[in-house]
Amino acid sequence: MAFSTALITLGVSTQAIARDNISIVGSSTVYPFATVVAERFGKVTDFKTPKIEATGSGGGLKLFCGGIGVDTPDITNSSRRIKASEFEMCQANGVTDIIEVLIGYDGIAVANSVDAKQFEMTLQDLYLALAAEVPNPDGSDSLVENPYKTWADINSDLPAKRIEVMGPPPTSGTRDAFVELAMEGGCSTFDFISAMEKSDKDNFKRVCHTMREDGAYVEAGENDNLIVQKLEANPDALGIFGFSFLEQNSDIVQSSIIDGFEADFDSIADGDYVISRPLYFYVKAQHVGTVPGIKEYLAEFVREGTWGEDGYLADKGMIPLDEELRDEVGDAVLNLQALESIE
Amino acid sequence: MTEQTTQKPQADKPASAPKKDTTALVRATLARRYAAEKRFRIYGIVAIAASLSFLAVLLVSIFIKGWPAFTHTFVKLNVTLDADTLDIGPNPSSAELRAANFASVIKKSMREKFPDVKKRKEKKALYSLISTGGEYQLHDMIKADPSLVGKTIDVWLPADDELAAVIKSGADLSKPENIVTRMNEQQLGFAKILKEAGDTKTGFNKTFFTAGDSREPEQAGIRAALVGSALTLLVTFLLSFPIAVAAAIYLEEFAPQNRWTDLVEVNINNLAAVPSIVFGLLGLAVFINYFHLPRSAPIVGGIVLSLMTLPTIIIASRAALKAVPPSIREAGRGLGASDQQVVWHHVLPLAMPGILTGTIIGLAQALGETAPLLMIGMVAFIVDIPGGFTDAATVLPVQVFLWADSPERGFVEKTSAAIMVLLAFLILMNAVAVLLRKKFERRW
Incomplete structure (x- = not known):
């Protein structure tokens, strides 16, 4: 009234x-x-x-x-x-x-501090580093809880450093896109998982979209600036954020090379850099x-x-x-x- | 019953014990009790020191980060405002002038300043040293004085945020390797030449107080958010203050004590504890979807925030009214004043300082609120300064949030500067409350 x-x-x-x-x-x-x-x-x-x-x-x-x-x-x-x-x-x-x-x-950049060595990996490496469940390392078609502790465990060419990736929380659109483009892309490289997409779509989504929660993937909040600052302070960590933040902070962070291409203007425009929307x-x-x-x-x-x-x-x-x-x-x-x- | 039985032996003991022992007992524990007393005070001092140091760290870091935002660097250019380059005819209309090609005028003058720059990439690096705000500045100049067309003049144009950051930091441009910046070596070279020729100056950043939001840090200003906050709080105050005071007076002075007034009281107290986002949802459902008030407008923001501040003011006002001694009311009635006269002439003036304190606390809360405004669309990019209660607007804390989230590094200092403006607004509000309180305060 x-x-x-x-x-x-x-x-x-x-x-x-x-x-x-x-x-x-x-x-x-x-x-x-x-x-x-x-x-x-x-x-x-x-x-x-x-x-x-x-x-x-x-x-x-x-x-x-x-x-x-x-x-x-x-x-x-x-x-x-x-x-x-x-x-x-x-x-x-x-x-x-x-x-x-x-x-x-x-583009969505996977980047680390310019003080550290640039990462060069495949989508599959990225998936193996970040998924909650991954294919059994013995090669059988079964899933196990993610056993990888260091990057070298996944791919001997990568540094023997603890896996530590900072990225957005599930409420973020960047996270949705990252999961869909990078994680799904990486997990589809395993034939038995990609076969699942047709037979058992829910399970496929669960396997490909679930990020690990044992501390290797750190939800660093919606603010991409914060992730950039944390990367500057911690050269061992990788961060996931929007391409414009990479551009604006090119003196602090560098893009990783994924499937042969780093996130830059031309590679995203040409479709070579795969994590883009x-x-x-x-x-x-x-x-x-x-x-x-x-x-x-x-x-x-x-x-x-x-x-x-x-x-x-x-x-x-x-x-x-x-x-x-x-x-x-x-x-x-x-x-x-x-x-x-x-x- | 149980209380009595447990109390009995306690009461008996000291009475039956000899007096001498009590004194000895007190003497023996005296040192310990003094120490405990002292410790207790030290805890208090430590607590105050800790909270003060947190506050100091926070304020100092905000001030250090935010200070540079109040100044900006300008670059002197010799521009020729000829109609051909501007692409305008004689006596251009306002629309034609707005669409004029000011960028090419600036680019041309920069090329003249650095005639050696020939390659496309180098040119791009050079052009990016001047803010796009320079184009708007030239537009405003010509609009104010159309006779400038065709003349060559010296103007100070705002620098791009990266250049400004480097110049403002006072870095030694002859050692580019020591400077952390996104500018490349070549741009730093340009900057060095400009600085050494005396073509850069750093001055007060007027834009920060006259402009609305922008995506270019050097053009972003706090004005739109400041005006938005003021309009929103005005609505909040105009609605919540009279309603809350009327409610408090009725409940405290006139309402009979019964189940209904108890229920109202409990509900007011509950309302004060409702999370603010709920008021936002209510605002969206009632004021926007049902009453069709405009989205993002200070009027809706003010109404929603006044819902939030009402209980705070009611509770504080009731406490203030209760603190007025009953003898004042009795004396008033004894001299023949009506109930209404007692309230207006005696009780309310005496309770006013307390009521005002409560109001300021409520409004200060409202000033810092963002959550309910999210639902009604006030978390938005606003460039134009709102001119009324129904114009699209945003508020200071939202502006802080939006800038903190922007990729450009120039916004780091703007964020801190916006926090400083918010704090200044708050201190100003509190100062007004203290003044009013001093004026009305009466002791008995």
Whole structure:
């Protein structure tokens, strides 16, 4: 009671208030890139600077698909493609015209201090070092609790140092992507496990996605800066974090070579460095015209100076698409071409 | 019953024992008791010293890290603002001016400064020494004075955060191997030339207090978060203070003692212990989803935080009202004042210092809160300074969190500087409370 009166005294009606800035939600991985574009957009045009919240990819899509109207976000960022279930939820809530924009790639770096020797390993080594259960070292097709204590136990070329890897906790999108790309990639190199993917998918996921909890993998919190600082202090440890943090701290940490390639601009763009993922954002085409500036924001985003090879997003650590794909996506976006279905 | 039986033998013993023995006993243990007393005091002093040293370590590290954020390095450039390079016509419109190519003007002047730089990679290294904020600065200059177009002028443009960090640290640029930086040797070479020619200066970083958030550390400012915090707290204060004081007065002065008022009292106390994120969820469900108030707005933030501060203020206000001696009320009524007059003229003014203390504690809590704001969308990237209660905004602690999470190293100092601003805000609030308390305080 008291509050409804208070609301009225403050002169706020219970009707939705028209909005003159774009509202963006979604992935914290895309956040550092979207914010740069938004800031630039706010400064070089007469529109207001879009407001960007980092809610995570899933949380963003949930808000985005909540309905049509100015109290729902106009754009959601995502570090994975929209799922069929989410697309259906959108449709059911009246969000029928969704423009999909693939903007580039993000790498996940496995790095250590520049004071230590650079690691050179395969995805399989990484999986064997970090999984809770690994194939029996005697070569039989059975799983045992991870017996490896030092890197040399796994691969005699690696240093005889205790395995100590700092990475993000399960709540992080970086962790999800790391598990899916690196761990799954490494465990699929064992034939009997990869056969499991078809016969017993749940078990396959459990085997490949469970990180060990005996102290070799340290959950170092969501803050990637903290991991970089810890690596500087502890040259024996490895850390897992987003590529942009590697770029920004290249004087402190170095990328490990994985399957022959280290995480750098070219290797991620060419797809040689395997631990990388696509970045997307989704636009509510029905809001174009209602909320001012959406079209212009899209135009700013798909400009060569923004997302191109020498664009400012590349300076921030985003790996651009190749030219052909940029042309294709850019055209579709500027024509406000909506997604028809998700297979 | 059991209490009495256990007490009896204890009470008997000293009475039956001879007096002399008691004195001897006391003498014998006296030294030990003094020592225990002394130890007890030492424990207290140690506890205070420990907490003070923790605080000192925290503050000193924040100050040392945050101090550089209040200054910034500028580079002197001789720029030619010709219309061709800017790509604008005569009498450009505001939109045309905004889209003008200020970057190429700056690049051109840098090439003139370093004519030997020819390779593409070298050029890129050179250009990255100047912040993109320089372009906005030139834009603002031309907007203020359009006659500058076509002229050649000397301007001080903000340096990029990496260059600024090196210059500010006072490192010896002739020994590049000793400098920890992401700048390469060539860039350090440029920096050395600029510094030796007197083309760099370090001055007060006005941008930090005038700008909103930015992804470039050198352009990021605290203003948007500061204004957001102020607007949010204003809403919180305007809502929670009158409601809480009215509730406290009714409960303390007028409410009959019965089961209902007991229930209300218990619930208020419980409310004070509810985790703040729950209020955020409530805010999302009620104010945003039902009342359709805008997301990320100070009005919603203020309402949610006032829910959180209400119980704190009510409890403190009730304690303050209870502390007013009953004789004051009786005297007032004895002279013919009505209950309302007693409250307004006598009880409330005397209780005000206590009420204000409670309010400030509640508001200080609200100032440092981030969890409930997460749910209502105030954890966001905000560049424009909010102009009203319904504009998108963020608050100081959220700004600290967002900067601490940014990859660019320049944000380390900004984070600490933002904490300093937050602390200053808090101290200011407390100072106002102390002043008001001094003004109202009355002894009897």
